[in-house]
Amino acid sequence: MATTTASNPSLAQKLRGLSGEAVKFGIVGLTGVVVNAGVFWVCLKATGPVNSFSGYIATSVAIGTNYIGYRYWLYRDRDAASRKREITLFLIFSGIGMLIENGINGFSVHVLGYHSATSQLIAKNVVGLIAGTVFRFFSYRTWVFKALPETAAEDGDGAADGPAAAVPSGSELAAQAERMLAAEETRFAKAE
Known part of the structure; x- marks a missing residue:
């Protein structure tokens, strides 16, 4: 990358x-x-x-x-x-x-x-x-006074890679998508 x-x-x-x-x-x-x-x-x-x-x-x-x-x-x-x-x-x-x-x-x-x-x-x-x-x-x-750890996505060898380090991994991304979808479904259900 x-x-x-x-x-x-x-x-x-x-x-x-x-x-x-x-x-x-x-x-x-x-x-x-x-x-x-x-x-x-x-x-x-x-x-x-x-x-x-x-x-x-x-x-x-x-x-x-x-x-x-x-x-x-x-x-x-x-x-x-x-x-x-x-x-x-x-x-x-x-x-x-x-x-x-x-x-x-x-x-x-x-x-x-x-x-x-x-x-x-x-x-x-x-x-x-x-x-x-x-x-x-x-x-x-x-x-x-240690620096706060950055949220890091790890590539195959386990090392964080620059700006991509802030990008969630596949499982984290799927979990976020499911939460967003559930929130949307709740919002639509309330609107009906």
């Missing part, structure tokens, strides 16, 4: 779609960065355990903020049938991103010896955040 440009988008079209998604991801992420940096800065001014866990506290608050943005704005059209699965995966991948982000901060403090609040802010919220964000972007779009 012949494929069309609409059914098999070019690399440029795929990248354009991905870049739009990346921009929205960045907007939600930027909101999280502001929340993260603000909470981190406040926690650094505290004493005791709050100061010690400031990176984890700040990242946790930002994760909550970002989930709301991703679920209800960026990925609102994605499958939300299993919210429990989605939240579980979101928290797992966010946790890994948090470990990446705060691991870089820990490396800069404990290995490189950067102890000032400014150097920690740069290590965590610039270097760590970039590395964690790249990881989160690909893991969220791949595993957490």
Whole structure:
């Protein structure tokens, strides 16, 4: 069966779609960065355990903020049938991103010896955040917020085929025709 440009988008079209998604991801992420940096800065001014866990506290608050943005704005059209699965995966991948982000901060403090609040802010919220964000972007779009499955008609080898994927199979088409015929018969019976 012949494929069309609409059914098999070019690399440029795929990248354009991905870049739009990346921009929205960045907007939600930027909101999280502001929340993260603000909470981190406040926690650094505290004493005791709050100061010690400031990176984890700040990242946790930002994760909550970002989930709301991703679920209800960026990925609102994605499958939300299993919210429990989605939240579980979101928290797992966010946790890994948090470990990446705060691991870089820990490396800069404990290995490189950067102890000032400014150097920690740069290590965590610039270097760590970039590395964690790249990881989160690909893991969220791949595993957490899955695209809704398209209705697909399968050809002989079991693979969906472009625009024909929206065409019902023979048995589905026959069932639709029978329902339409039954509805017409009911309508004519009422008219008599």
